[in-house]
Amino acid sequence: MKNALLKVLKNIEPDKEKSPFLHTAFDAFFTFAFTPNLTTKDGVHIRDGMDLKRQMVHVVLALQVLYLFGTYNIGHQHFVALGEYTGFLQGVHLKLIYGLIKIIPIFVVTHVVGLGIEFYYAYKKGHGVEEGFLVSGALIPLIMPPDIPLWILAVSVAFAVWIGKEAFGGTGMNILNIALLARVFVFFAYPTYISGDEVWIAGIEKAAEGGYFGQAYGAVYGFFDNIFAGLGLATFGAGGSAVVDGYTGATPLAIASKEGWDAVTQTYTTGQMLWGTIPGSIGESSKPLIIVGALFLIITKIADWKIMVSMVFGAAVMALLLNAWGATEFMEVPWYYQFYMGSFLFAMAFMATDPVTASSTATGKWIYGFLIGFVGMIVRVLNPAYPEGWMLAILFMNVFAPLIDHYVLQANINRRAKRIKATMKSETPDAPAPATAPAQA
């Protein structure tokens, strides 16, 4: 079976000289199917089974539950806004199909644009296609609003991959987190498209005379309606109906920033916020599922637990300080409820832990994570324009990570020099090893 497949693939392999681009593309897919038959040369003769593909794929695996939940939640939020199937498990088939119709184009556009650029650069530089975009491409759809116009998505992905990564030399060389760069590009370049409350819920539009209504369903929905009707299930119908009375579509954070925690609890229960059946970016809302993903990453040692722990710690400290200050309604939100709202956990588990852009030393990771939590909470609560801070805080600390590492290394250099000096001065007794060794993990 394996050999037959191998033979078929080897037969269709394009010529490297005649069509280099095709060969690059073939190589990318071939190495995806088969680990190459490379053997060690000089140096070690056996190698650890872990490679970058495996590393990256495990992050993508950790995101799968979020994809599943995110897809369903797109549909769920849409119907809740319209006042239909308000129970979480009502109208499952409609919500699922609705979510899929929204998320598949986002996923496809992200990958076509991102991988296209990756393939092009791999062919230009004559190396294999690197795996970095596996993770970036899986993360980007999860941090976008479900209604994002696809052309904006395409432009932002292109910007992130091109300017953020390839301009610096490809996977492993970038300074800023690619997925967040795409998100921040949307945030700064197209603020009008993604501001307002209705953007977090798919298929809701503001009417000219005020108020919201659901968009009319297109032909794709009609196709599924035919199937559903045939099966005797509920159908989408024509759409275009008005939303329920009192609906705003605001996220808990948006409410909290204006009116404080009590107003939030009038709209959403803490259970809803915890489980994530609230409006928001596609993958960020369900806290338990994110924690499952984070634990998976910690147990497989793919993401660094130090960054996650120190980031929680930093955010908690800042939230407590803001509680003590208490100048605005938002500051008075009990510090532990800050973790219920917004995308803190998602940023902690999947964004801050990106090994390329984070600090590389163990001590540096503690500082880096703490400062992200600390700064992010400041941005969330004190920024008047936009009540969320992790994207900006992580990018900010990405820039500072090399500086943190520099000082950690300098401390190591000084410590070593001091120890050598000590042993040179006194021949006996022997100097013990330093008290602080790096990465006591």
Added chain:
Amino acid sequence: MKQTVSKGILLILAMGAYTTSWAQAESGGNGFGSVLTYSLIAIAVLIFFFLIIQVSNNLLAIEAKQLGIDEESGEVGAGNDGFLGRLFKPKKPAFLDEDTPVTYLRRGHDIALEGEAELKFDESVQAMTFAVQPTNFLGISPIPKMMVEEGAEVKAGDHLFFDKNRPEMKWVAPVSGEVIGIERGAKRAITAVTILADKEQQYRALPAFDLDNSNRDQLVAYLLDAGAWTLFRQRPFNVVADYNEVPRDIYISTFDTAPLAPNLDFIVEGQEAAFQKGLDVLAKLTSGSVYLGLNAGGETAPAKAFTNAKGVKQRWFHGKHPAGNVGVQIHHTKPISLSAKVWTLGVQEVLTLGKIFTEQRYNAERIVALTGAELKKPLYVKTKVGAKIEDLLKDNLANDHVRFISGDVLSGKRKELNGFLDFYDDQITVVEEGDDYALFGWLLPSFNTPSISTTFPSALVPDMKFKAETNTHGERRAFVVTGNYESVLPMDLYPQELMKSILIGDFEKMEGLGLPELVEEDVALCEFVCVSKQPVQQILRQGLDTMREQA
């Protein structure tokens, strides 16, 4: 094992927290807030206690320093393990008394491979061809000056060639016989001088040397003539020692933690006198001390030759590979720098040195472990330095699609079947060539792949032995993952940053980050675990070479 247990506890705790949170959320929402609060308070309390303990521990250590209490005694702020370190310290082995200080190295990784050599000798194996390979020695001129010609008859211990830059440094024949070839490589550099051994071995008799009533210069001259100088290697750079310099200290590791490494306790058995004699000679050569690194991690005490050694300082180490590497042991005893030079020897080099004095001849006997899963019977053989691999492995191969390695799988050198054992090696490893494709290798939980990653199911079976093969399991990439190198190198070093500083040629940083303390074997495990498949040992050597040129 401890890791697995703690991982399990972590998982159970996490699952417990998860189920309670579910129950709370179901039962009405608001209750969860209090659970979260309590757990966060608990964490905060723990952190608080931890901080207090850490601070007081450090204060104790400072006070101890002021009072002049020897920190090595392990009583106060012991060395590199603080309070937590001592709390989780593995149990001290029964063969050590309470007062003996042990350095516990927590980081590292043992690669358990199939094909460990059985502790007995295969008397039937007799190598006939031997070679002295100038390429085994670093820091000498590439084209040594020959003192014999092809076809010449030599006795064991006769001079073969000398270093052009340092004519006193002579290499001697390991066996008596006929010089059958002088092989040359690129730029006419001599790669091997091969000798076909006589049936009856003859030795060049060396004059007796009175160790007690002679000074260091006489000893050096005697050793140079005997051809023993190549036994000493000098750090930094791992080059052949310079006879014009007096080393600060001399270090010997008496255990090898590399994969399938030979058991040095077994090798030294019955040669205690020669070993002690070698140590006595070494003590005369250094202005400092001779340090012996001993294994505190074994089930039984190390060989008597090591534990009862006289005139040396013993240092006990406990840990996974590379705890047995002499470089790691030096780091935890007294660090080296560009100006502080030390010498290192292997146990069998000490034996050869000792036998020069006990037997008055250059006895190049080497006990070699034949290891690897591709051998029919992995065993020990008695041969001489530089034996032909084909002679040693005759009729022992179970597979012919294999790679021969002089040394271990991490830092050994690749050899052909008609190649020769390297000078400093006492092990031959045979592993299967892994030039095969693996379907969905990045996803499937392959069982037969050694790894430090817990994404492989073998992480659940701590004592599992692997059948090694040479596949790279992936393609080379830029550095992405961080913290992996550090997790297997028990030294106060940042290896990945060091590699980067070598690649960009930043001399100051290279030295500051500890390049002089390292040689290839110390970072071999970093190269093994490297997710980006970087040639770490090669980069390190490149850095050492440029630094040596500058120095």
